[in-house]
Amino acid sequence: MKVLTGAQMAELDRQAIEGLGIPSLVLMENAGRAVVAELCARFPHIAQKKIVIVIGKGNNGGDGLVVARHLLDCGASVQVHALCHPKEFSPETRHQAEILQKLGFALQYSHKPKDIPKLAQALADADIIVDGIFGTGFRGAARDLAAHAIELINLSSAFVCAIDIPSGVEADTGHVLGPAVCADCTVTFELPKLGLVLYPGRQYVGELVITPIGYPRVLVDQYASKMTLVDAGWVRERLPRREPYSHKGDYGKVLVIAGSRGYTGAAALCAEAALRAGAGLVYLAVPESLLPAMEAKLTEVIKLGVPDEDGAVASSALPKIFEMLDDKDVLIVGPGLGRHPQTVKTVKQLVAQADKPLVIDADGLNALGTEAEKVLAKRTAPTVLTPHPGELSRLIATSIDEIESDRVGIARKTAQQLNSVVVLKGVPTVTATPDGEVFLNSTGNSGLASGGSGDVLTGCLGGLLAQGLDSVTASVCAVYVHGRAADLLKPSVGERGMIASDVLRALPQALREFE
Incomplete structure (x- = not known):
């Protein structure tokens, strides 16, 4: 199986969206649905679970909002805490937030120090936490409210599912230069990223689940990568075969x-x-x-x-x-x-x-x-x-x-x-x-x-x-x-x-x- 860096995955995204005309919102919808499918497979009675989704301003946060919408359809108790002001959302994430708003769902905005106690209590009470703070474009160290939120997630006894990559892990290198989410499972999309395979990043991943989200197979097969994750x-x-004679x-x-x-x-x-x-x-x-x-x-x-x-x-x-x-x-x-x-x-x-x-x-x-x-x-x-x-x-x-x-x-x-x-x-x-x-x-x-x-x-x-x-x-x-x-x-x-x-x-x- 091919392995990509975060930069290569971004280029594959660009080829799918700009080159083939696949809307980014379609890929985002598929990504969120894939995470929900994994959670439902692990928790058959998910309607009885309290779920907290923590998101950032980028498209990883948009994936998290799709997760929230479909979990609500499953009857689960869902809270979404955004670590930014709504004006900071990427266009796709803002679109997902508007859908939830029209459905009558209120996001919690935990982007100020005074909001931390509320977030801490929600995470402490959760059965499942979904990490959508940072995606594969993240570099460096998590800081300020994001760092604090990651530390609170790691203190929780809840099951933690990371979207695409645990927040705080660099997708290109596996380097962890600050706090990073310790996930129980990571649902990554289409292909594994190098940072999910290399240590120290690998130790934050938990079980790695690789799921397709709608990239045409011909595009994935043709994409040049000189890295392979070896499987059975x-x-x-x-x-070599052993011949009878x-x-x-x-x-x-x-x-x-x-x-x-x-x-x-x-x-x-x-x-x-x-x-x-x-x-x-x-x-x-x-x-x-x-x-x-x-x-x-x-x-x-x-x-x-x-x-x-x-x-x-x-x-x-x-x-x-x-x-x-x-x-x-x-x-x-x-x-x-x-x-x-x-x-x-x-x-x-x-x-x-x-x-x-x-x-x-x-x-x-x-x-x-x-x-x-x-x-x-x-x-x-x-x-x-x-x-x-x-x-x-x-x-x-x-x-x-x-x-x-x-x-x-x-x-x-x-x-x-x-x-x-x-x-x-x-x-x-x-x-x-x-x-x-x-x-x-x-x-x-x-x-x-x-x-x-x-x-x-x-x-x-x-x-x-x-x-x-x-x-x-x-x-x-x-x-x-x-x-x-x-x-x-x-x-x-x-x-x-x-x-x-x-x-x-x-x-x-x-x-x-x-x-």
Whole structure:
């Protein structure tokens, strides 16, 4: 599903209204009716509910007035509190106010400090609150009466429904620079906005409901957006099929270069995850001194030893690694490799010269460091980088705070600069491509914030690459399936106690949903 910024949504509005001649009042009517339909579905006896709608002067407030009119038709007890003088209403909102006035409904104007006690009492008594203060054009911080109203909404025990976006959240970025409405659900129109998906904005959204309001499908389909919110349908269309008449050679061979003394677990998790993702054969190359531990730990993975320097991969291992790689389909480098100087040297040479699709994670990324651009420029095969913000910070010499404040922009810029697919792990995980496409993941939970989780993701990604998916599709699908495995675990093990090996064992269950 496409994702738009607030500015892009405004342009889509303009094309529908000015280009196609669809009246803005028609879209507003459809938007209000969609919110009412959602509330009626959640509250079958809505006529018995006390509902307070808080609106601002813009068209989001006009949507709120349509909501009020239709809720009145449902028999509900409705109050509308406007945080502005009626002369400040947009033309469309003024039109909706006039309709209500003709019906004998009186709006409450809470635009002066003396009006706050009346608003506070109404919100305290409400069963349902509808937030129509600010829309997708909002920027900055809510101030004065609007800020006070938002704080009062958040103090209420009522169910809160936000129209299009919670007031106080920036639609373009998800930034929250002041008070923002904490909604139980947000009914957004036509397409999700970026600020509803990115944190911190996402935590104010509650359940996200996406509903059409009358934009012609051809207009929506043709509108150019390089951002996609990944859902199960996207993944289902792209995961490779398992043919009845097939053998292990049909599903690819993965070579994993991983592990060092004290970090054998990362290597094991990654290698087994590649198998769990469906790869036909997985070979794990570790320093020779670690082979006994790997033999004891792993059954199905083929274990190989390489020259060893103090429990780490030695620089003399490079010729043997290339010999191992010769008949493999995919190379994974990094999990648990450590930062021994000889290992760092080996990684740089291997990355530059390997002519197979490559996934680089963890210490593989740390080995490249600020030389990443120079090393990766020598590659001729597809490359996927899977950093968390700390690893990306070291890779591009940018602070973690700066990365987290613009996850989409920095992931996109890095992918273009390094000519690689970049999987920026986090909430949500962002996959960016060298041509500027961005994919936002919709699965996962805080149970993934645990050591080894990234190693499982890297193995899953490599396993899907081995089965013939391109680097972008494999990355996006792996991120979704990895998060889905964590979501499936949540009811049984919870988020706090979830560990990487739990996620590894849940991968088959997650993948089974797509068979």
